[in-house]
Amino acid sequence: MNVLIIGNGIAGTSCARMLRRLQPDHASCRITMISEEAPYHFSRPAMMYISTGQLTLEHTKPFADASWAQQGIALMHGRVTALDAVGRSCTLDDGRVLAADVMVLATGSVPSVPAHLDASLRGVVTYMQLADVQRLNDVMKGAHHAVIIGGGLIAAECAEIFACMMEDRDSSTITCVVREDGFYGNVLPDHESMIVTEHLRRHGVRVVTNTEAVRLVDVDGRVTMVELSNGTHLPADCVVVATGVRPNVELASAAGIRCDEGILTDASFRTDHPGVLAIGDCAQPPWGVRQLWYTGRLHGEHAARIVLGQAGAFTPTTDFNSAKFFDLDWSTYGMVPRSSDAANSRLLIDRDGVRCIRLAHNDAGCVVGIHALGVRLDQRVCEKWIGGRVHVQAAIADISSVIFDAEFTPSFNAVTA
Amino acid sequence: MNQPIPIMIPKGASRSGTMLRPWRTRGASAYALALVMTLFYVCVYWFPGVLDVLVRPLDGSSQMLRGRVADQWFLYGTLYTLAVLIMGVRMLRRDGHERYHRYRTLVLMSVQLIAAYILPSMLARSGRGEFYFSYFWPLKPEVMFPSSMTQMMSSPDALTAFMSWWSLALLVIATPLLTYLYGKRWYCSWVCGCGALAETAGDSFRHLSSSSDRSWKLERMIIYPVFVIITVITALLWYEHANPHPALAEITASANRIYGFVIGGLFSGVIGVGFYPLLGSRVWCRFGCPMAALLGILQKGASRFRIEVNPTQCISCGNCTTYCEMGIDVRSYAERGETIKRASCVGCGVCSSVCPRGVLKVTSRV
Ligand SMILES: Cc1cc2nc3c(=O)[nH]c(=O)nc-3n(C[C@H](O)[C@H](O)[C@H](O)COP(=O)(O)OP(=O)(O)OC[C@H]3O[C@@H](n4cnc5c(N)ncnc54)[C@H](O)[C@@H]3O)c2cc1C
Ligand code: SF4
Numbered sequence: 001m002n003v004l005i006i007g008n009g010i011a012g013t014s015c016a017r018m019l020r021r022l023q024p025d026h027a028s029c030r031i032t033m034i035s036e037e038a039p040y041h042f043s044r045p046a047m048m049y050i051s052t053g054q055l056t057l058e059h060t061k062p063f064a065d066a067s068w069a070q071q072g073i074a075l076m077h078g079r080v081t082a083l084d085a086v087g088r089s090c091t092l093d094d095g096r097v098l099a100a101d102v103m104v105l106a107t108g109s110v111p112s113v114p115a116h117l118d119a120s121l122r123g124v125v126t127y128m129q130l131a132d133v134q135r136l137n138d139v140m141k142g143a144h145h146a147v148i149i150g151g152g153l154i155a156a157e158c159a160e161i162f163a164c165m166m167e168d169r170d171s172s173t174i175t176c177v178v179r180e181d182g183f184y185g186n187v188l189p190d191h192e193s194m195i196v197t198e199h200l201r202r203h204g205v206r207v208v209t210n211t212e213a214v215r216l217v218d219v220d221g222r223v224t225m226v227e228l229s230n231g232t233h234l235p236a237d238c239v240v241v242a243t244g245v246r247p248n249v250e251l252a253s254a255a256g257i258r259c260d261e262g263i264l265t266d267a268s269f270r271t272d273h274p275g276v277l278a279i280g281d282c283a284q285p286p287w288g289v290r291q292l293w294y295t296g297r298l299h300g301e302h303a304a305r306i307v308l309g310q311a312g313a314f315t316p317t318t319d320f321n322s323a324k325f326f327d328l329d330w331s332t333y334g335m336v337p338r339s340s341d342a343a344n345s346r347l348l349i350d351r352d353g354v355r356c357i358r359l360a361h362n363d364a365g366c367v368v369g370i371h372a373l374g375v376r377l378d379q380r381v382c383e384k385w386i387g388g389r390v391h392v393q394a395a396i397a398d399i400s401s402v403i404f405d406a407e408f409t410p411s412f413n414a415v416t417a
Numbered sequence: 418m419n420q421p422i423p424i425m426i427p428k429g430a431s432r433s434g435t436m437l438r439p440w441r442t443r444g445a446s447a448y449a450l451a452l453v454m455t456l457f458y459v460c461v462y463w464f465p466g467v468l469d470v471l472v473r474p475l476d477g478s479s480q481m482l483r484g485r486v487a488d489q490w491f492l493y494g495t496l497y498t499l500a501v502l503i504m505g506v507r508m509l510r511r512d513g514h515e516r517y518h519r520y521r522t523l524v525l526m527s528v529q530l531i532a533a534y535i536l537p538s539m540l541a542r543s544g545r546g547e548f549y550f551s552y553f554w555p556l557k558p559e560v561m562f563p564s565s566m567t568q569m570m571s572s573p574d575a576l577t578a579f580m581s582w583w584s585l586a587l588l589v590i591a592t593p594l595l596t597y598l599y600g601k602r603w604y605c606s607w608v609c610g611c612g613a614l615a616e617t618a619g620d621s622f623r624h625l626s627s628s629s630d631r632s633w634k635l636e637r638m639i640i641y642p643v644f645v646i647i648t649v650i651t652a653l654l655w656y657e658h659a660n661p662h663p664a665l666a667e668i669t670a671s672a673n674r675i676y677g678f679v680i681g682g683l684f685s686g687v688i689g690v691g692f693y694p695l696l697g698s699r700v701w702c703r704f705g706c707p708m709a710a711l712l713g714i715l716q717k718g719a720s721r722f723r724i725e726v727n728p729t730q731c732i733s734c735g736n737c738t739t740y741c742e743m744g745i746d747v748r749s750y751a752e753r754g755e756t757i758k759r760a761s762c763v764g765c766g767v768c769s770s771v772c773p774r775g776v777l778k779v780t781s782r783v
Contacts, residue, residue: 010733043732043733043734043735045732045733045734046732046733046734046736049734049735049736052431052433052434053433053434053435053436053437054431054433054434054435054436054736055436055735055736056436059735059738059739060733060734060735061735062733062735062752164431164434165433293732293733294729297729298729317729320729320730322730322774322775323774324773324774327431329775331730331774331775376727376778377775378727379727379728379729380727380728404725404727404778406515406516406517406766406769406778406779407516407517407766407779407780408515408516408517408520409515409517410516
């Protein structure tokens with residue numbers, strides 16, 4: 001069998017490596033993985049640490065370069081310009097045509113930039129691809145007024161990069177323009193969003209809430225100001241547009257594969273074309289698009305089993321996500337609705353006023369989601385509570401068992417329950 | 418909810434900028450620094466005369482502390498302690514907001530100052546010979562050699578006798594017990610002087626330890642033989658003590674001399690510390706230290722210590738592997754959701770601090 005994987009992100013890589021693990025014979029299962037971005041798989045979420053000089057690209061590669069050849073996974077560095085979804089082949093930018101028995105699309109996401117913001121101006125970048133690390137570094141040089149448009153996780157990472165790396169930090173400003181009431185307000189309940197907003201402010205980041213950027217003002221193609229929906233202008237010599245990402249469906253839709261928001265698949269990641277699968281950020285299975293690292297990994301590993309005929313439909317696991325707002329840990333398991341309030345959740349706030357745990361529950365009082373700021377959660381306990389339909393009162397009584405903080409960390413003492 | 422939030426939350430262990438500094442990334446300045454440190458060690462061990470200009474000014478303080486003029490070892494001990502204290506303050510400023518690091522750095526600094534500097538000096542002053550309450554067999558093998566053991570145990574001086582019982586008790590009771598309860602960290606990253614220097618002055622270089630499989634193999638190929646060699650030497654000395662045999666005595670004595678030169682001098686000092694800026698801060702602890710080998714075997718085989726992993730949260734960023742001073746590929750376990758139990762882990766806890774996704778927890782709780 002000849003398997004062609006387009007994209008070497010976590011989804012493509014997990015698929016390739018799992019295929020090889022299940023089918024160690026190189027000759028009976030030939031695996032080729034193509035990417036235009038970087039010759040070797042690296043950790044995309046680690047990009048910010050390259051930007052802050054905490055890591056080098058080399059450190060962010062989970063697998064040694066030599067391991068790919070040892071595993072018999074052929075890597076190709078180049079851009080796929082066209083797909084033939086019926087004949088199952090693809091054309092590379094250098095004109096080569098590669099045929100396959102099975103094609104796996106793992107093309108990831110692209111930044112979703114609103115049409116009214118011109119990201120091609122000098123001084124304006126997005127932050128998604130490896131090359132953006134260099135771009136951001138370049139526009140940051142000598143900049144004094146950084147503006148980040150967006151209030152999500154990538155925006156928070158960029159704020160931290162600026163805070164660490166702007167040369168003339170004392171006379172510089174960092175501003176986040178956020179559409180919602182508070183930072184990450186489209187995901188976090190109000191209380192948590194407020195804590196995060198306040199936290200960013202304490203780190204010297206201005207957070208302008210309830211405001212949208214309507215236009216980037218330029219002089220000779222170089223950004224100078226950001227015009228806001230409230231009519232004011234923010235001086236800006238360096239702008240990151242971090243308004244979200246969308247599945248990269250360009251190649252698939254051009255090839256006639258059925259797409260909606262993402263590439264449509266069934267629960268086994270099969271597109272409407274036989275022998276063509278889609279996984280990771282770019283896929284839209286029946287339960288919807290998931291643009292996360294761990295989902296990419298699970299998709300990839302499961303798709304490998306599907307390709308070898310060893311598995312059926314994929315069952316999504318308990319949702320979770322985690323991130324950091326500067327030094328404030330955030331993690332969530334299960335479903336914690338943005339609109340969580342006293343009727344469907346219990347909020348525990350530590351004496352320090354910052355650390356908090358929210359337990360979302362259903363009408364019967366069973367825990368359906370957990371959400372923590374400033375506290376690390378033990379995944380196994382969260383899953384036990386959610387999966388085992390533990391009552392929220394029982395969970396609160398046993399709250400210390402869910403905490404995964406380092407030894408000697410001051411214990412979590414809820415003042416409000 | 419608009420009142421100011423008290424600053425009580427952890428500040429996070431940012432190590433930004435590390436990879437941008439030539440002296441921390443094997444640039445020319447790193448080589449220069451390594452050369453200076455290496456030369457210093459060579460002089461301390463083999464050409465003390467060269468250091469006279471640095472030793473003489475310390476005569477006054479040596480007289481005061483030890484009741485005798487300074488020598489190169491006093492200079493060395495003074496500089497070592499100063500390095501641990503000054504760079505310890507730096508470590509506290511960087512990571513001290515996390516209690517684990519605050520406590521362990523303060524303990525390391527105190528042990529170095531009191532048990533490895535002031536107390537030995539005072540003992541020397543009272544005519545008992547310098548004795549370090551924080552070093553045991555096999556890191557300081559002499560304490561278990563028959564010559565010193567029998568002499569000290571039968572000493573009419575109660576303190577001298579106590580010191581030899583102390584050495585023995587730490588080896589046969591405390592070492593297995595504490596390692597069972599807490600892992601090898603009770604010693605390596607909380608007490609040991611080599612650890613103290615690595616965790617303070619060496620912290621700037623921790624990311625230079627290689628995490629390749631090859632270096633792990635090399636580690637096992639060197640550290641266990643070193644442990645076997647010193648165990649055999651010690652055993653032979655005791656055998657010879659019980660059954661006097663001049664030819665054997667001759668051989669063991671020279672084996673011990675060679676061990677002292679190669680392992681005690683060249684390895685632990687010249688390479689172990691001199692090469693900090695090139696090979697990282699734990700070369701000696703990882704590849705050479707027989708104490709680490711012994712504690713590692715106990716840690717792997719009979720200890721509650723481990724690093725727990727939140728099964729699927731890892732984003733493979735590599736911070737943990739990069740900043741592991743022992744060169745453990747922490748990420749490779751974290752990605753698989755596998756609890757980490759490695760002989761070499763000194764339990765410094767930095768992997769857990771630098772992990773941006775709360776994946777790792779260093780623990781010995783049951
Ligand atoms: C800054 C940042 C931080 C993030 N942090 C987190 C986090 O903390 N936690 C989390 O869960 N998720 C995080 N994410 C999201 C996470 O990185 C993605 O969900 C994940 O990388 C998706 O993996 P993937 O394999 O589907 O796609 P990708 O990693 O996007 O890989 C797709 C690959 O396909 C290649 N490709 C696309 N089209 C072509 C073509 N035509 N020819 C050749 N190659 C092509 C691309 O070059 C790319 O290399 C973050 C994302 C960013 C940008
Ligand atoms: S365990 Fe943490 S630090 Fe290590 S690679 Fe995973 S996310 Fe990064």
